[in-house]
Amino acid sequence: MTRFRLADAPFEIDSLRARLLNERAGGYASFEGWVRDHNDGRKVGGLRYEVYVALAESEGERILSQAMERFDIVEACCVHRIGDLAIGDLAVWVGVSAGHRGAAFDACRFIIDEVKGRVPIWKHEHYRDGDAGWLHPQSNALQDG
Template identity: 65%
Template sequence: MTMTAFRISNDTIDPAALARALVHARTGACATFEGWVRDHNDGRAVQRLDYQAYAPLAQSEGERIIDEAREKFAIIEAFCVHRAGALAIGDLAVWVGVSAAHRGAAFDACRYIIDEVKKRVPIWKNEHYADGESGWLHPDNTPVASERK
């Protein structure tokens, strides 16, 4: 399977297919992270959310993060997929997978990738709350704007 190391997707993420792309003869460890849509944030009930991304910049910054992980850690392969569009509670919003010869590098690189994606990639989340309000959050979860419906 040939794919870019980072991508924004409007389609459902298939973690099993992505994990298969991490397998190599040199692989001794695999670490994955799945981020799901939860029903609450900061004490508020969340009903659903929408992700929007500036795709060209998100793609280039995401690729840069994967490249940095390759330089910093002894990894064999790494991928990250982040959803865009409308998501329901329980949907898979982001997936990161890393393979390495040893578990330490796989764990460390996986955490590095998700942490940096949340900090640096231009993806905004609009949470729709049970009380009828909605609020835009930057990837680092800082509020951008709030509106009442």
């Protein structure tokens, strides 16, 4: 089963959450990252995510497999958008089910932190002043969202 995927269009969370349902699960935790209107004191008008697809998919799967091994969880999945996104768009979603809430929260945090730090997805922000700038995975891991 694929636990990590890239999406070039908006996606529904309900079907992803349904994949996590299991009789062994007593809890569920999720994270949603949205495109915000500012970064480092600059007004953002939108962004574009560029990706090295084959490497991103394999590294994303590796992260989800590590979470399954490292934490006492039932299931986990993550979807990251690519392409052009507007302010307020859902950019990334992580969901984890587990027997207990602690493992679900811990695994969810691990997954989003590792995806932001390791998966080759680059953010090209478009600022309202007409300028644009690239943010790479290493710098994304240091920021919220």
